[in-house]
Amino acid sequence: MGVTAEETERRRRPRGAVREGLVAAGLELARTGGPDAVVLREATRMVGVVPNAAYRHFADRDELLAAVCAAAMRELAARMATGAGRVRGKHGDPAAAGRRLRAIGTAYVTFAREEPGLFATAFAVPQQHAYDAPDGERTPLGHLRAALDELVDAGVLRQERREGMEYPIWSSVHGLASLVGQGPLRDVPDATRRRFEELTFAFIGDGLTH
Amino acid sequence: MGVTAEETERRRRPRGAVREGLVAAGLELARTGGPDAVVLREATRMVGVVPNAAYRHFADRDELLAAVCAAAMRELAARMATGAGRVRGKHGDPAAAGRRLRAIGTAYVTFAREEPGLFATAFAVPQQHAYDAPDGERTPLGHLRAALDELVDAGVLRQERREGMEYPIWSSVHGLASLVGQGPLRDVPDATRRRFEELTFAFIGDGLTH
DNA sequence: CCAGACTTGTGGACACTGTCCACATGGTTA
DNA sequence: TAACCATGTGGACAGTGTCCACAAGTCTGG
Numbered sequence: 001m002g003v004t005a006e007e008t009e010r011r012r013r014p015r016g017a018v019r020e021g022l023v024a025a026g027l028e029l030a031r032t033g034g035p036d037a038v039v040l041r042e043a044t045r046m047v048g049v050v051p052n053a054a055y056r057h058f059a060d061r062d063e064l065l066a067a068v069c070a071a072a073m074r075e076l077a078a079r080m081a082t083g084a085g086r087v088r089g090k091h092g093d094p095a096a097a098g099r100r101l102r103a104i105g106t107a108y109v110t111f112a113r114e115e116p117g118l119f120a121t122a123f124a125v126p127q128q129h130a131y132d133a134p135d136g137e138r139t140p141l142g143h144l145r146a147a148l149d150e151l152v153d154a155g156v157l158r159q160e161r162r163e164g165m166e167y168p169i170w171s172s173v174h175g176l177a178s179l180v181g182q183g184p185l186r187d188v189p190d191a192t193r194r195r196f197e198e199l200t201f202a203f204i205g206d207g208l209t210h
Numbered sequence: 211m212g213v214t215a216e217e218t219e220r221r222r223r224p225r226g227a228v229r230e231g232l233v234a235a236g237l238e239l240a241r242t243g244g245p246d247a248v249v250l251r252e253a254t255r256m257v258g259v260v261p262n263a264a265y266r267h268f269a270d271r272d273e274l275l276a277a278v279c280a281a282a283m284r285e286l287a288a289r290m291a292t293g294a295g296r297v298r299g300k301h302g303d304p305a306a307a308g309r310r311l312r313a314i315g316t317a318y319v320t321f322a323r324e325e326p327g328l329f330a331t332a333f334a335v336p337q338q339h340a341y342d343a344p345d346g347e348r349t350p351l352g353h354l355r356a357a358l359d360e361l362v363d364a365g366v367l368r369q370e371r372r373e374g375m376e377y378p379i380w381s382s383v384h385g386l387a388s389l390v391g392q393g394p395l396r397d398v399p400d401a402t403r404r405r406f407e408e409l410t411f412a413f414i415g416d417g418l419t420h
Numbered sequence: 421c422c423a424g425a426c427t428t429g430t431g432g433a434c435a436c437t438g439t440c441c442a443c444a445t446g447g448t449t450a
Numbered sequence: 451t452a453a454c455c456a457t458g459t460g461g462a463c464a465g466t467g468t469c470c471a472c473a474a475g476t477c478t479g480g
Contacts, residue, residue, distance in 0.1 A: 013428095013429095018428085018429085036246065039465090039466070039467090040466080040467065040468095041465080041466060041467080042466095049429070049430095050429065050430055050431080051466090051467085051468090052429075052430070052431085052468085052469090053428075053429050053430080055468075055469090056427075056428050056429070057428090060467075060468075061466090061467060061468090123388075123392075123393050123394070126392065126393060126394055126396050126397070127394065128394075129394030129395070141394075164405065164406070164409045165409075167386075167389075167395075167406045167409050167410060168382065168386075168409050168410040168412075168413035168414075169413075170385065170389065171381075171382050171383075171385035171386040171389060171406075171410050172378065172381050172382045172385055172413075173381075173385065174385035174388060174389055174393070175380065175381035175382055175383065175384035175385025175386070175387075175388065176377075176378075176381040176385070177385075178333075178384060178385065178388055179377075179380065179381060179384055182333075182336070183333050183336060183384070184333070184336055184337065184338075184339030184351075185339070185377075186336050187336070195374065196374070196377040196381075199374045199375075199377050199378050200377060200378040200381050202378075203378035203379075203382075203417045204378075204417075206416070206417050206420040207413045207416050207417045207420075210416040210417075210420065223457095223458095228457085228458085249436090249437070249438090250437080250438065250439090251436080251437065251438075252437095259458070259459095260458065260459055260460080261437090261438085261439090262439085262440090262458075262459070262460085263457075263458050263459080265439075265440090266456075266457050266458070267457090270438075270439075271437090271438060271439090421480100422478105422479100422480095423478100423479095423480095424477105424478090424479090424480105425476100425477085425478080425479100426475105426476080426477075426478095427474100427475085427476075427477090428473100428474090428475080428476095429472105429473085429474080429475095430471105430472080430473075430474095431470105431471090431472085431473100432469105432470090432471090432472105433468100433469080433470085433471105434467105434468085434469080434470105435466100435467095435468090436465105436466080436467090437464100437465080437466075437467105438463105438464095438465090438466105439462100439463085439464095440461105440462080440463080441460105441461090441462080441463105442459105442460090442461090442462105443458105443459080443460080443461105444457100444458085444459070444460100445456100445457085445458080445459095446455100446456090446457085446458100447454100447455085447456085447457100448453105448454080448455080448456095449452100449453085449454075449455095450451100450452090450453080450454095
């Protein structure tokens with residue numbers, strides 16, 4: 001009797017819900033344990049479905065992981081957007097432009113420190129890293145590019161120094177995030193870490209206005 | 211008959227050979243597949259010993275992995291030492307000091323690109339990252355500190371800017387290495403990658419002489 | 421409107437992994 | 451020489467990714 005009820009209930013899942021559920025479950029696992037914690041069977045258990053069901057939506061575990069990685073990367077981009085959005089001052093104001101660059105950098109590093117598992121997961125599977133994601137949203141690199149363009153508009157960064165400036169800055173911020181989030185500097189005291197962040201952002205500022 | 215021969219052969223291993231063999235095997239696995247590829251059973255197979263034998267030398271797989279990570283980190287430090295050692299010019303010569311800093315940075319990034327598996331493994335288990343390793347050898351951070359100290363001695367880096375300068379620079383180099391070695395910039399063409407490296411090292415130089 | 425095709429979930433199986441236990445065996449020491 | 455200790459063995463177990471055959475809904479063309 002209960003069997004029939006549950007059996008019929010089995011099909012009541014909205015279309016695509018299992019796939020989304022698996023990604024959400026994978027994100028939760030990644031949050032606490034990083035990419036290695038994204039175990040297919042555990043994710044299916046969380047969704048309430050048998051392990052093999054996952055294979056109707058992903059070719060294998062790697063494909064599930066890739067979807068989780070993409071989601072983690074979107075989360076990082078979203079936090080950068082939020083950080084930049086909180087800075088007031090209109091486009092072209094030199095001070096505001098500087099604060100916006102710093103805000104996206106801070107968001108990046110803060111994400112790595114507060115969510116080391118998700119941060120590691122975001123970079124676990126190398127994705128195409130264009131300025132914009134397929135859905136039209138800005139990627140982290142896109143946010144950086146926009147911030148640098150604004151610094152040029154504001155007259156803070158000279159045009160002839162603009163080209164390629166994304167990469168040294170991305171390197172600095174990404175390296176700081178890695179070292180502090182999961183790397184050797186993971187366990188330094190909070191005050192020390194803040195000093196490292198301060199030093200690094202000051203270094204970037206120096207490099208920009210050279 | 212053959213049994214007895216092999217049985218007696220079993221004990222012919224030099225003392226500590228199994229442990230060292232396991233680390234060496236783990237290093238080989240890490241070289242091709244990163245930290246996840248360090249699988250205990252495969253390492254024991256390579257050494258020619260039964261899986262459980264590993265538990266006489268390591269509490270569990272994590273402890274084996276930690277040993278492999280430490281070895282990978284020493285390998286990175288060794289390459290930095292080699293790179294610095296190739297630069298001629300005596301201590302205190304400004305040009306030589308700059309070249310030495312660049313040489314250790316280049317060695318760091320080159321290691322990440324040529325041996326992405328080992329690079330990832332070196333940073334997979336966060337170790338104490340002092341200036342010197344327990345065996346007295348310089349760590350990567352130790353090399354960086356020495357290079358910066360020399361820049362001060364050479365008069366390139368002003369003393370009052372010296373303190374804490376390790377961290378922005380380490381961040382820049384480590385970030386570049388991560389992005390180029392295993393991260394989103396892993397597959398950019400060689401020429402592009404070299405340009406990113408050039409830009410980043412120039413950026414660091416600017417920040418130093420600010 | 422209904423038979424077949426397609427989609428999606430199930431059940432059972434396999435090889436592989438890390439790890440535990442009891443046991444054997446050789447070298448060392450009291 | 452007898453007891454001990456370090457080290458390797460053999461067998462077992464749970465957990466994992468993945469494959470195959472099957473079932474039960476859903477959609478579609480005649």
